[in-house]
Amino acid sequence: MQDNVTTVDTSAGPRPFGFDRCYWSHDNFAESDDGVLIPASDSSPYASQQHIFEDLGATLVTNVLAGYNACAMAYGQTSAGKSYTMIGTPTNPGLVPRLCAALFAAPVPNKVQRQVTLSMLEIYNEQINDLLASSTALHECRVRQHPKQGFFVEGLTRVPVNDHADVQARMQVGTKLRTTAATNMNKTSSRSHMVVTLHVKQTQVNGKGESTTKTSDIHLVDLAGSERTDLAGTSDQRFKEGLAINQSLSNLGNVIAALADQATTIPYRNSVLTKLLSNALGGNSRTMMIANISPSPLNLEETLSTLRFADRAKRIKCKAVVNESPTDKLIRELKEENQRLLDMLKAAGSDADSDALRADKAECKGSAQRRF
Numbered sequence: 001m002q003d004n005v006t007t008v009d010t011s012a013g014p015r016p017f018g019f020d021r022c023y024w025s026h027d028n029f030a031e032s033d034d035g036v037l038i039p040a041s042d043s044s045p046y047a048s049q050q051h052i053f054e055d056l057g058a059t060l061v062t063n064v065l066a067g068y069n070a071c072a073m074a075y076g077q078t079s080a081g082k083s084y085t086m087i088g089t090p091t092n093p094g095l096v097p098r099l100c101a102a103l104f105a106a107p108v109p110n111k112v113q114r115q116v117t118l119s120m121l122e123i124y125n126e127q128i129n130d131l132l133a134s135s136t137a138l139h140e141c142r143v144r145q146h147p148k149q150g151f152f153v154e155g156l157t158r159v160p161v162n163d164h165a166d167v168q169a170r171m172q173v174g175t176k177l178r179t180t181a182a183t184n185m186n187k188t189s190s191r192s193h194m195v196v197t198l199h200v201k202q203t204q205v206n207g208k209g210e211s212t213t214k215t216s217d218i219h220l221v222d223l224a225g226s227e228r229t230d231l232a233g234t235s236d237q238r239f240k241e242g243l244a245i246n247q248s249l250s251n252l253g254n255v256i257a258a259l260a261d262q263a264t265t266i267p268y269r270n271s272v273l274t275k276l277l278s279n280a281l282g283g284n285s286r287t288m289m290i291a292n293i294s295p296s297p298l299n300l301e302e303t304l305s306t307l308r309f310a311d312r313a314k315r316i317k318c319k320a321v322v323n324e325s326p327t328d329k330l331i332r333e334l335k336e337e338n339q340r341l342l343d344m345l346k347a348a349g350s351d352a353d354s355d356a357l358r359a360d361k362a363e364c365k366g367s368a369q370r371r372f
């Protein structure tokens with residue numbers, strides 16, 4: 001990895017891939033007394049969790065507070081570091097906990113009310129499980145389509161959260177449920193996709209009691225391992241599971257390719273994952289994709305496939321807009337226009353005043369001079 005280029009040695013020679021950012025976290029790190037992984041020296045290229053957050057996560061928080069939808073997703077083969085990047089460990093927390101901490105630490109402007117709710121789901125075998133509906137059992141939900149708002153999960157639990165500790169406690173319950181369910185079914189949690197969503201609603205009230213509202217969703221997605229599952233000789237359950245992961249990830253690839261090529265039809269409908277991420281991928285969202293790769297030559301094929309996937313994804317251009325209700329937007333624009341006109345009038349008035357003053361003064365001076 002050199003600056004923003006990742007080069008892979010293949011049998012056909014070095015193959016470079018250029019991205020917005022590239023981070024090295026394989027070696028050259030040291031462990032501080034409290035267990036935090038940090039660069040081993042000033043010249044070390046090691047990207048710590050703090051570094052990744054400052055570079056990538058902080059912008060997401062700014063976007064969300066400005067009223068934009070945002071999404072961060074991690075893609076790559078099992079053990080390449082997706083969960084470490086997104087969730088991390090208690091001593092080295094990843095993007096999600098740092099982002100939550102920054103969101104709640106952000107000052108709330110005067111006369112603004114900010115409400116945050118959390119939802120958490122997993123997609124396993126094309127089925128959606130609500131991870132917050134109960135602490136003991138998975139609750140199955142379905143995707144529906146709203147004529148204006150697009151795809152949504154019907155009946156998905158949204159819990160109000162007041163601070164970072166609230167989010168952590170809820171997510172711990174959800175993660176435990178996901179892991180227990182996975183163990184009971186003899187799978188690992190990396191065989192399902194997990195989507196954590198923070199819904200942020202900000203209401204501003206002016207002196208006359210009128211309010212305007214901005215809403216934004218931030219989706220944080222930890223995808224199932226992207227390696228091709230060898231389906232030969234597997235049990236029924238494994239076969240179905242592998243097929244579902246392959247299907248949803250390859251459909252994610254198809255959606256990304258279609259968006260990158262600006263195709264007229266985008267195959268969102270072909271899997272639950274792409275339905276849920278349709279807005280984040282091709283619609284109104286500022287989206288970031290992290291491709292996690294392994295430096296081992298044993299993983300060469302998977303690494304190349306992940307980099308090719310990311311290479312297609314980087315060509316997508318989303319058009320994000322601030323989410324305000326149309327009436328609120330109109331009222332705000334009219335008020336801004338009104339203020340602009342008032343300012344113009346005031347400026348013109350004071351110019352006219354000072355012109356008149358100058359003329360008065362000149363006349364006084366003239367008459368004074370005449371008197372002497």
Ligand SMILES: Nc1ncnc2c1ncn2[C@@H]1O[C@H](COP(=O)(O)OP(=O)(O)OP(=O)(O)O)[C@@H](O)[C@H]1O
Binds near residue numbers: 025026078083292
């Ligand atoms: N940047 C890093 N620095 C130090 N350790 C890391 C880093 N990235 C990953 N690891 C470690 O590598 C191992 C595998 O990472 P992780 O579980 O995040 O992979 P994954 O891609 O999420 O796998 P899966 O798809 O199976 O969930 C973990 O033990 C993790 O702590």
